[in-house]
Amino acid sequence: MSYTISRRDLVSAAGIAAGAAAAAGLAGGSAAYAATSEKSSAASGAADGSAALTYADTVAWNYEVDVLIVGLGGAGAAAAITAAQQGARTLVVEKAPEGLDGGNTKFCSQRFLRTEEADRDKMVEYMKQVRGLYTEDMSDEVIDYLVDGYTRTAAWYESVGGYVDSPKVDPEFPDFVNSDIVVKNWTADDYQGAFWPTMLRNIEQLQQDGKIEVWHNSPAVRLIQDPVSRTVLGAVVDKDGDEQLSIRATHGVLLACGGFEANNQMVQDYVDMPKCVPLGTQYNTGDGIKMAQAVGADLWHMSATSGPFFEFQDPDTKVCYRQLLGTLSYSTLKDVAAIVVGADGTRFMPETVGLKHGHILFHGLWIRVPSSYPSYVVFDEAARTTKPFYRVWSQGMEDEIAKGWITKADTLEDLADAIGVPSDNLAQQVQDYNGYCDAGEDPLGRPAEYLFPFGSGPYYAFPITPCFINTQGGPVRNTSCQVLDTNREPIPGLFSAGEIGSFYSSLYQGAGNVAECIMTGIDSITNMMKQTTEAAPLEFAAAGEAQQYQPEAYAAPEYELGDGRYLGTGDGMGVITARVTMDGDKIAQVEVLNGSETPGIGSIAIAEVPQAIVDAQSTDVDTVAGATRSSDGIIAAVKDAVAQAK
Ligand SMILES: Cc1cc2nc3c(=O)[nH]c(=O)nc-3n(C[C@H](O)[C@H](O)[C@H](O)COP(=O)(O)OP(=O)(O)OC[C@H]3O[C@@H](n4cnc5c(N)ncnc54)[C@H](O)[C@@H]3O)c2cc1C
Known part of the structure; x- marks a missing residue:
């Protein structure tokens, strides 16, 4: 689009009509939004017909749309498609530059839950087991909402050109009741029709048709809230890094801008995993969570994560591969003498456990797997030659040894010294582990069929780092996708969709996030379009002199005394x-x-x-x-x- 505007063209509060005419001229070619040409259509008037001043009148609006969608990932895309279908003037603002949009959705395995109508009640029972102890956040109402959503995903996806001939039973928790009906939509063998590419194709078509507008490189930085009614009227968007524009959204703002995976400070504060590395996008830095906090939103289950997994991080690209722990389908660990040790040189987890999105069963309770930092995979010569630990590594892992990614030593003591863990501990740990292999029983729970004893040296080690897929916490939302305040009342005009403040509170059934993107993307817009965001008339208190503060005299309790x-x-x-x-x-x-x-x-x-x-x-x-x-x-x-x- 041909978009130019400079700060001096911004519409001022005092001269909205005059200034906006200039802005309208500059907006050239935009079909999806209108530069504000007169007082916002949603601005309210006084009961007697005179135009009472509202907070909205005091804002220098640059543009007015019906719907402002913050974030172009799976949830933002589903929302934008829905908004276009409903004829809404829709602006999507995305923090990443063009090509790097898509958030975690682009990195994900593209699977989503789909449930047959006939299996609905069984799926409800299954999900009640998934919620575990989190009965407040994943209430019965929330589970009903989610499962009803799962019954809608496949049909909706097909309606927007997605590939649906690929249902596959794949429960995260096979031991849970009704796990046999947990079905995911899989991608086609050649990856055609995968979720994100399908979304992207729709978005591009809608842009071409002039039905939506997308601004890349344009993060939302602040919500604009009416201080009287607390209604969110719009947001400030940092367009291309050179203009902060105030966008009026007459039906509301949708936060679809993901979690806080890539915000180290928030990960430390809320998840207590200081060195955890995101496996997906680098752009999800919790902006939406902070923006929602600033307008009074309550937060929920901020500690809920999908992860950690433990993987090698490429020192050059900083990318973590994802084949070692957490997914056993490829993992070499199970077939050879290879153990994972922590900073003290001892094992802290059963290496072949098959983590449930970072969770293990701990004495009958599902908890996030404890981790150590740094931790290492230690293995013997036979393991080195069996197969590379990662598909992209060289045969025999010679290249990785040469690059110094894998440390090699003749003895376990020398290996421990080289990687900086206590040598006595490491040697003893391997000796103990070999004993467990002989006995066929591992106190940490590595199954007997995966217990292979260490043979002769040389020995090897490489570092692995905790990494995670996504966070589930954020602003609280209800099943109408409204964001709730600290009294758990809706903040008018503010909605959320996708993993920001997801309904998943602790345990997670894989493919649930994308399904949630679909249902909350659709429903947030549908509900948003049923209302308008109106500012209330400003009230001015009569100026008066404040009373000087005088502390009340403290009356000490009096007790009857005398008579002994x-x-x-x-x-x-x-x-x-x-x-x-x-x-x-x-x-x-x-x-x-x-x-x-x-x-x-x-x-x-x-x-x-x-x-x-x-x-x-x-x-x-x-x-x-x-x-x-x-x-x-x-x-x-x-x-x-x-x-x-x-
Ligand atoms: C490796 C991996 C595999 C996964 N596999 C699956 C799977 O198979 N099935 C499943 O259901 N889930 C899976 N997940 C999880 C799932 O991908 C995410 O939870 C889901 O895609 C999140 O979608 P979203 O739209 O909420 O957020 P995202 O897709 O992350 O999109 C958020 C967007 O908001 C943008 N943004 C951030 N801040 C701002 C701002 N201030 N202003 C404007 N834009 C902003 C970001 O740049 C991003 O583009 C996987 C995740 C990963 C990383």
Whole structure:
């Protein structure tokens, strides 16, 4: 498109009509959006017909569309197709340059869940097992929504030219009830009709037909929210790095900009995997999550990830291959004497476990696999010559040894020294492992058929790094694809689709993400088009002088004293106040009047210690086990009061 605009052409709040005429002239050729030529059609007026000023009137809008879609991956593409079908003026903004769009969707295996209508209820039961303990986030309503979505995916995909003659049963958890009906859409053998290329073909056609507009190299950087109604009215987009444009979206903004895989800080903060490397796009840096936070969104299951896996990272390209752990179909580890050791030179996981998107069964509970950093694959000479660990590596892995990617040494001790792990540990670990091979039983759970003992040297090692497919956390969304605030109420005008704030909360059934992209991409737009984003009239409070702050006088609690009654204080969990009534030299009564003792613990001391003091006529009494601090506090308070009596 022929697009040019400079900052001096921007429409100002004071002169929207005049400035916009110039902008309209500059917008030339755009079919999908209109430069704002008059006050936003969604701007509200006062009840009496006069035009009440709204926040929207104060923004220098550059363009107005019906729907602004942030991110061109699977969810953004499904949404854009739907928006075009519904006749919406649609602008898609994508952070990556042209050709590098597609996000994780482009890197993915292109499979999505599809469920036959007849299998719907069985699939619901299966998914309830997948959600595990996350019953709040993956509620029954959410599971119903997801499974209904799975029944729609194949037909929709076929309707946009996708390849659907490839259903394949492929449950992530074969032991779960009804796993035999978990079906994925697979790609054709020659990869034709794969999901992302199909989306891309549709997007290109819609652009050619003038039905949608796509701006590459144009990240959304901020949502524009009406401070009165809290409605999201649009967003600021950094177009080509040289203009920040304010886009008015009269039906709403859709966040379809993926997770935070490529944001190291967020991965550290939320996932506690400081060195984890994304296997997909480098552009998903959690922008949408931060933008949603800034307008009051709540976040959910930020720790949910598909991964880690453990793979070799090419030191030159920084790309992690994906064939070693997590997928056993190719993995050489299972067929040879090769173990994975952590920074201390010992094993930390059963190498051939077949990770469930990074999860293992731990004493009956599915957890994310613990990892060590750095960690290494260690193997013997026979393993080296069996087959390369990665398809792209040379036969016998001679090239990789020559490049220094694989370290070689005659003894295990020398190998340990060379890679920097404790040599005693590594040698002992291999000796122990060989014992497990002889016994046919591995305490870490590597199956007997995959236990091959180490033979003679030389020995080899190469580093592997934890890496992951995608994050599932983000802003909370409901089954209408609205983003929710911290009170779990919809933020008007803000929707989300795809892996940003995905419904998958912990365990994950493979091919669920792309299915979710399809259903949330369609539904977000459909729901968005049922409403408009209106700004509320601005309210101005009458100017007045603020009252000077005067702290209220603190009234200390008053207790009745006299007639032999004395107050004392002692330190328990907080400050304990006790009133002691003396009858001559006798302690007649002890009352605990206040304190911060813990119900169920300190309260036991309050029930028992005062009476014990009266019975013993002494403060030299036993403390209550488990409530020592409270007991001591009561005793100290009584001593304090008795001292005053004297
Ligand atoms: C190796 C691999 C294999 C996988 N295999 C499968 C599979 O077979 N089946 C399955 O269901 N899932 C699979 N997944 C997961 C799946 O690919 C993703 O969860 C899904 O594709 C995410 O789609 P999305 O549209 O939500 O995000 P993405 O496809 O990641 O798209 C997000 C887009 O937003 C853009 N963006 C980011 N920030 C901004 C911004 N500020 N402004 C504008 N644009 C922005 C990004 O550049 C990106 O293009 C796999 C993932 C990987 C990495």
